[in-house]
Amino acid sequence: MSNDTCGHDPSDRPFREAARWMMRLQRPDLPPRLLVRWSKWQESPENRAAFEALEPVWRALQPTRDNVESTPAELNDPAIFERKLERMQLVSEEAAYWYFLCIDDPHTLRSDRRDFLAWLRRSPENIAELLKIAQLGGKLRKLKQTLRSAEFADADESLPWRSTHKLQRALDEDSTGSIPSSFKLAGIAAAALVGVVLAFVTHPYWESKNIIATGASQWHNMTLADGTAVHIDAHSKVEIEYTDTARVVLVRAGSAVFDVAKDPKRPFIARTHLVDAMAVGTRFGVSIDDGVTTTVAEGVVKVTGRDNVNGNAVTLKAGEELRVSDDALTAPKPSQVDAQRKLQWASGLLDLGGMTVSAAAQELNRRNRTQIVVDSPTLAARVVEVASVKVDSPESYAKAVAAEPGVKMIFDEEHGRIRLSE
Amino acid sequence: MTDHSARIKALFDEQRARLKQYFRLRLSSCSDEAQELAQETYSRLIGPHKEVSDWNRRLWFIARNLANDTLAQLQIRRKANSLLQVDDEDPRTPESTWSEQQAAAAALRAIDDLPERQRRVLTRFREGCSFEQMARELGVHERTCRRDFERGIVEIQRMIGLERT
Numbered sequence A: 001m002s003n004d005t006c007g008h009d010p011s012d013r014p015f016r017e018a019a020r021w022m023m024r025l026q027r028p029d030l031p032p033r034l035l036v037r038w039s040k041w042q043e044s045p046e047n048r049a050a051f052e053a054l055e056p057v058w059r060a061l062q063p064t065r066d067n068v069e070s071t072p073a074e075l076n077d078p079a080i081f082e083r084k085l086e087r088m089q090l091v092s093e094e095a096a097y098w099y100f101l102c103i104d105d106p107h108t109l110r111s112d113r114r115d116f117l118a119w120l121r122r123s124p125e126n127i128a129e130l131l132k133i134a135q136l137g138g139k140l141r142k143l144k145q146t147l148r149s150a151e152f153a154d155a156d157e158s159l160p161w162r163s164t165h166k167l168q169r170a171l172d173e174d175s176t177g178s179i180p181s182s183f184k185l186a187g188i189a190a191a192a193l194v195g196v197v198l199a200f201v202t203h204p205y206w207e208s209k210n211i212i213a214t215g216a217s218q219w220h221n222m223t224l225a226d227g228t229a230v231h232i233d234a235h236s237k238v239e240i241e242y243t244d245t246a247r248v249v250l251v252r253a254g255s256a257v258f259d260v261a262k263d264p265k266r267p268f269i270a271r272t273h274l275v276d277a278m279a280v281g282t283r284f285g286v287s288i289d290d291g292v293t294t295t296v297a298e299g300v301v302k303v304t305g306r307d308n309v310n311g312n313a314v315t316l317k318a319g320e321e322l323r324v325s326d327d328a329l330t331a332p333k334p335s336q337v338d339a340q341r342k343l344q345w346a347s348g349l350l351d352l353g354g355m356t357v358s359a360a361a362q363e364l365n366r367r368n369r370t371q372i373v374v375d376s377p378t379l380a381a382r383v384v385e386v387a388s389v390k391v392d393s394p395e396s397y398a399k400a401v402a403a404e405p406g407v408k409m410i411f412d413e414e415h416g417r418i419r420l421s422e
Numbered sequence B: 001m002t003d004h005s006a007r008i009k010a011l012f013d014e015q016r017a018r019l020k021q022y023f024r025l026r027l028s029s030c031s032d033e034a035q036e037l038a039q040e041t042y043s044r045l046i047g048p049h050k051e052v053s054d055w056n057r058r059l060w061f062i063a064r065n066l067a068n069d070t071l072a073q074l075q076i077r078r079k080a081n082s083l084l085q086v087d088d089e090d091p092r093t094p095e096s097t098w099s100e101q102q103a104a105a106a107a108l109r110a111i112d113d114l115p116e117r118q119r120r121v122l123t124r125f126r127e128g129c130s131f132e133q134m135a136r137e138l139g140v141h142e143r144t145c146r147r148d149f150e151r152g153i154v155e156i157q158r159m160i161g162l163e164r165t
Helices: A010-025 A032-041 A045-060 A065-069 A072-076 A078-104 A110-122 A124-137 A140-149 A152-158 A161-172 A181-207 A357-365 A394-402 B003-027 B031-045 B055-083 B094-111 B116-126 B131-138 B142-164
Strands: A211-213 A220-223 A229-232 A237-242 A247-253 A255-259 A268-271 A275-279 A283-288 A291-298 A301-305 A313-316 A320-325 A371-374 A408-412 A417-421
Touching (some): A010 A032, A010 A045, A032 B055, A045 B094, A078 A110, A078 A124, A229 A237, A247 A255, A255 A268, A275 A283, A357 A371, A394 A408, B003 B031, B003 B055, B031 B055, B094 B116, B116 B131, B116 B142, B131 B142
Parallel strands (some): A247 A268
Antiparallel strands (some): A220 A229, A237 A247, A291 A320, A301 A313
């Protein structure tokens, strides 16, 4: 390898430039024109490959909490340490003051409660210190009442959300409530009775191997013992029945996509109420909707009648789909589809480009709690080009449609709906 | 379908991978979080639009500000968690955590084989030290620290690459 006049190996050039870009990209004030320049720099395949190769090394070198906490710089600098200690003492004193003023004193003035709120907003340290004191004082219920009367609920958006969440959780754990012992005994007896009833009701499910059921806005990804990845859509139900001789997954409702690990000794079977779809090592999806649709993205899948592996079969290759409806009277035939696009939901994205607003809304609505309602028939029939949206984000799609001229979007919080109209 | 929405879609499709890369680097975040932020960038880009002369620059302007805001929120959250002695939520999967741990272990082994100044700079970087602080400690210019870091990281990548072959 020949080196340039600076002693650098020329083949290192893209890596050195990539390292420089990585440092530059950390600047919070980096001008957007430099970000555009970085993007153009990556258009060269050599540069892009160097950047991607360097990224894991960069991430490996990032400071972790353990590394930073053991940083000697702060610990060795007495001035920094002193200042920190002073500040902590001050925060403790302030927290104690507010606690006794607003929690212990039944006649707290409204103005004091407002000042208290302002003090809380200043820093998460203040919230943390107050929680510690409240827990020691055993007065979490009182704290809750005081904060509510200071209109805390309206103001909590301005607090660091995590601190608010911790505060709320601590408030909900009432450490001071005293429950009469007779109620406690009744509670225990009731819980035992419910437990016994549940045991009888759910006994069949205990004997089944791994049932996974999802509701609205719920998706589930899992890897099975053999390495097969299963992606379960919202509103779906799947049952795993693996044995030494067979790998069977029952799709009882909804949709699932399978990335099947190769195991020639044990074929993989996705079983539905109508068909069995058998594969050795492939990627395919099964969907139940007034029938069964099997879509193959990679490899080969053999579809037969349920529990009839050796019966008449339809073989599907990549890019093919077979739909068997519940009332099928004739033998179904495979059709060509964009299988990667159809199964894209398993990766968390939906490609709704080229679809009418109504069809796109349907795709999102059948998966999510938040529903999109299209008020205008002309808007419903319109095709809006959008980039792929996250499968759990109907809001993103609605915003994209609302960006079209003349379209209005209203979020109906009360009913969990997004209304689109012209 | 309007020209505007088609144009924005084309731009976003072209830049999506780089946006995700940018967010991963700025926020040390996992792929899912980076994807969410990329999606949010798109949502803000297609919002009520005025005539913009350079949509590419507008896209990166939004992305940079979103990264800054998210980083600020993350830092507050981490600080609150450390005060409450609670572990930060880790959105990564066990597989990605394991592979990152392997990469980190390989990088640490490689650091030991670097020349002294590069080794010190990279070690201090891992401890969260800024280049300015490093320069003061080492008695050199900040530019020298950055150059040593650049050479060190490239050398580590080369050593890890050789280790794999």
